[in-house]
Amino acid sequence: MNLKELLTARSKEAWGLYLPHISLDCVLFGFHDATLKVLLLKLKEQDTWSLPGGYMEKEEEIHAAAGRILSERTGANNIYLEQFRVFAELNRSESFFNDYPDTLWHKQRFISVGFYALVDYTNVEPVIDDLGEACEWKDVNELPEMMMDHRRILDEALITLRRQLNYKPIGMNLLPEEFTMPELQKLYEIILGKKLNRGNFYRKMMAYDILDKQEETRRGGAHKAPNLYKFNLEKYMAALAEGFKESW
Amino acid sequence: MNLKELLTARSKEAWGLYLPHISLDCVLFGFHDATLKVLLLKLKEQDTWSLPGGYMEKEEEIHAAAGRILSERTGANNIYLEQFRVFAELNRSESFFNDYPDTLWHKQRFISVGFYALVDYTNVEPVIDDLGEACEWKDVNELPEMMMDHRRILDEALITLRRQLNYKPIGMNLLPEEFTMPELQKLYEIILGKKLNRGNFYRKMMAYDILDKQEETRRGGAHKAPNLYKFNLEKYMAALAEGFKESW
Numbered sequence: 001m002n003l004k005e006l007l008t009a010r011s012k013e014a015w016g017l018y019l020p021h022i023s024l025d026c027v028l029f030g031f032h033d034a035t036l037k038v039l040l041l042k043l044k045e046q047d048t049w050s051l052p053g054g055y056m057e058k059e060e061e062i063h064a065a066a067g068r069i070l071s072e073r074t075g076a077n078n079i080y081l082e083q084f085r086v087f088a089e090l091n092r093s094e095s096f097f098n099d100y101p102d103t104l105w106h107k108q109r110f111i112s113v114g115f116y117a118l119v120d121y122t123n124v125e126p127v128i129d130d131l132g133e134a135c136e137w138k139d140v141n142e143l144p145e146m147m148m149d150h151r152r153i154l155d156e157a158l159i160t161l162r163r164q165l166n167y168k169p170i171g172m173n174l175l176p177e178e179f180t181m182p183e184l185q186k187l188y189e190i191i192l193g194k195k196l197n198r199g200n201f202y203r204k205m206m207a208y209d210i211l212d213k214q215e216e217t218r219r220g221g222a223h224k225a226p227n228l229y230k231f232n233l234e235k236y237m238a239a240l241a242e243g244f245k246e247s248w
Numbered sequence: 249m250n251l252k253e254l255l256t257a258r259s260k261e262a263w264g265l266y267l268p269h270i271s272l273d274c275v276l277f278g279f280h281d282a283t284l285k286v287l288l289l290k291l292k293e294q295d296t297w298s299l300p301g302g303y304m305e306k307e308e309e310i311h312a313a314a315g316r317i318l319s320e321r322t323g324a325n326n327i328y329l330e331q332f333r334v335f336a337e338l339n340r341s342e343s344f345f346n347d348y349p350d351t352l353w354h355k356q357r358f359i360s361v362g363f364y365a366l367v368d369y370t371n372v373e374p375v376i377d378d379l380g381e382a383c384e385w386k387d388v389n390e391l392p393e394m395m396m397d398h399r400r401i402l403d404e405a406l407i408t409l410r411r412q413l414n415y416k417p418i419g420m421n422l423l424p425e426e427f428t429m430p431e432l433q434k435l436y437e438i439i440l441g442k443k444l445n446r447g448n449f450y451r452k453m454m455a456y457d458i459l460d461k462q463e464e465t466r467r468g469g470a471h472k473a474p475n476l477y478k479f480n481l482e483k484y485m486a487a488l489a490e491g492f493k494e495s496w
Contacts, residue, residue, distance in 0.1 A: 019269050022359055062336035062359070086331055086361050088310035111270055111310070113334050113359075163491065166414040243411065 003044045004099075006131055007106055014105035018055035023110040024062070025053040025087070025150065026070050027157035028079075030121035030137060031174040036190045037137040038154060039073065039126060040144070044133050048147040051154065052135075053112070066115040073135065075125040079117045080173060084160040085153075087112045092149045116157040118173045161191055167243040169210050169236050178214060180226040181205070208244050210235045251292045252347075254379055255354055262353035266303035271358040272310070273301040273335070273398065274318050275405035276327075278369035278385060279422040284438045285385040286402060287321065287374060288392070292381050296395040299402065300383075301360070314363040321383065323373040327365045328421060332408040333401075335360045340397045364405040366421045389441075409439055415491040417458050417484050426462060428474040429453070456492050458483045 001009070028039040040049040054069040056062055066081050088111040097107035126135040138144060140158065143151070164170065171179075171187055185201045205211065212232045217225035249257070276287040288297040302317040304310055314329050336359040345355035374383040386392060388406065391399070412418065419427075419435055433449045453459065460480045465473035 019357065019359070021267050021269055056336075056359075058357070059338055061338060062334065083334055086310065086334060088304075088361075090307060090309060109267065109306070111267070111304075111359075111361075113336075163415050166491075167411050243414075 003046075003131065006044075007100070007104065011103070011105040014055065017057055018105075019058055020105075020108060021111055022056055023053055023093075023112040024056065024066050024069060025051045025112050025114050025153050026066060026073075026081070027051060027114065027116040027154050028070060028074070028124075029116065029118050029140075029157075029161070029174075030124060031187060031190070032121040032137070034186055034190065036140045037121065038140055038143075039124070040136060040138050040146070041073070041126075041128070041132050042134040043131055043147075046147065048145045049134075049138070049143075049150075050147045051150045062113065066113075070117060072129070073127050074119070074123075075127060076119060076123050079119055081115050081117045083113055083115050085114045085156050087114060087149055087153055087156075089149065096148055112153070114153050114157060116160060118170070120173050158191075165191065169208065169231070169239045169244075172231055172236060178228045178230055180218065180228060182226070184229070208239065210239050251294075251379065254292075255348070255352065259351070259353040262303065265305055266353075267306055268353075268356060269359060270304055271301055271341075271360045272304060272314050272317060273299045273360050273362050273401050274314060274321075274329070275299060275362065275364040275402050276318060276322070276372075277364065277366050277388075277405075277409070277422075278372060279435060279438070280369040280385070282434055282438065284388045285369065286388055286391075287372070288384060288386050288394070289321070289374075289376070289380050290382040291379055291395075294395065296393045297382075297386070297391075297398075298395045299398045310361065314361075318365060320377070321375050322367070322371075323375060324367060324371050327367055329363050329365045331361055331363050333362045333404050335362060335397055335401055335404075337397065344396055360401070362401050362405060364408060366418070368421050406439075413439065417456065417479070417487045417492075420479055420484060426476045426478055428466065428476060430474070432477070456487065458487050 030037045030039070039052060041052060042049050052069060052073045054065070056065040062083070063081065067079060070079050070081065071077055090109065093110050094107060097104055100107050121137070126137070128135045143154070146154070165188065170191070171184060174187060175183060181202055184205065185196060185198065188201065189196055210232055211229045214228040214230060216228060218228055219225055278285045278287070287300060289300060290297050300317060300321045302313070304313040310331070311329065315327060318327050318329065319325050338357065340360070341358050342355060345352055348355050369385070374385070376383045391402070394402070413436065418439070419432060422435060423431060429450055432453065433444060433446065436449065437444055458480055459477045462476040462478060464476060466476055467473055
């Protein structure tokens with residue numbers, strides 16, 4: 001079946017199953033080889049890429065819906081997800097379905113709730129469903145052309161992530177359990193898209209009081225073995241819930 | 249007419265006019281007499297208070313809908329509004345309409361988009377519509393009991409406002425044009441709900457580089473006349489759009 005036949009076949013079921021006018025789009029970030037990646041997919045017969053997305057069942061909680069959508073795409077459960085913005089512009093998606101009948105589920109006006117998630121790259125097994133022809137990690141600095149307003153949704157997710165660096169910890173699902181300060185700094189630099197001063201980074205990070213310095217250093221290499229750190233789970237979770245003490 | 253008759257009469261029109269399943273709730277903050285206020289209203293025959301809210305017309309932009317809803321309530325136009333979160337829990341509002349027929353517009357499941365706004369208290373003229381019996385400013389520290397999940401929406405708006413103090417300027421619509429550093433500090437303290445150190449506040453605020461110190465000081469009073477400041481409009485707007493340079 002081609003895309004039109006597949007969408008038409010799904011439309012009737014969708015009207016019975018989901019809340020109309022509300023969709024979800026998920027921006028799934030992973031960190032790998034010192035680059036920030038995002039999971040994108042490509043529908044059949046399309047040149048442009050899209051975010052993993054879907055709809056909310058009539059009696060489903062929205063967080064559960066986002067988890068279900070991502071789990072179908074990645075095989076991963078219990079992904080840490082957060083809603084960050086609603087995308088509601090008139091015609092943000094409608095015009096894509098110009099050639100379809102007005103009764104098509106997908107052609108109605110959708111208000112899309114954007115979620116973002118941070119995952120351990122190695123835990124994810126991208127899944128291509130029958131509507132798609134590709135599902136891949138893409139470098140956020142080398143994004144392909146995207147459909148509808150999905151590029152804007154992705155950009156807003158990244159802005160949200162950057163802002164959150166000012167009041168929330170990050171790294172728990174992105175770094176290995178033990179890491180060096182330069183590795184943590186690299187993660188911040190990649191999210192922020194700019195270089196940071198090493199001394200300032202160290203002081204600011206230590207002031208957040210979420211790291212435990214390990215007794216062991218990392219072996220191997222010609223230079224002095226670098227110190228290793230772990231996140232202090234309790235302090236990290238408290239900072240995640242309440243924000244950093246260091247902020248206002 | 250009582251509330252039930254009024255809602256029933258409006259229901260039919262609402263089905264034709266608005267997008268189903270999507271509502272908006274607005275948390276309108278004002279600053280007055282060194283307290284943070286929020287605009288609440290009370291429906292007829294109810295003991296609890298609610299946020300100003302409404303629905304989105306089928307072809308209306310969501311931001312315009314929020315502006316329209318607040319303008320109807322306050323007589324003020326061009327209010328600075330921002331969406332901050334979606335409230336989507338199953339039965340967050342439905343059970344309030346248990347005694348009504350299932351065809352009632354208001355009884356369907358609603359995903360509510362929360363907006364918050366900061367206004368010049370003196371520009372607002374609270375309006376009581378025919379469904380209501382009160383529309384008043386309430387001190388955020390002395391809130392009355394609220395209906396449905398409106399208290400949670402208000403609390404989340406306040407959390408958002410607090411977080412934004414870490415990366416965005418605030419005060420433009422809340423303070424008079426010229427103000428002293430202690431007055432600005434007071435605004436921060438009221439939003440944060442805690443005392444701040446005077447020296448730290450001064451240094452951090454000056455580092456944000458959004459204030460112009462005025463030549464004139466404030467006259468009157470026995471003590472040394474305090475310095476007056478104005479927001480530098482250009483720098484303030486740049487910081488609003490891009491975040492503070494001082495942050496990560």
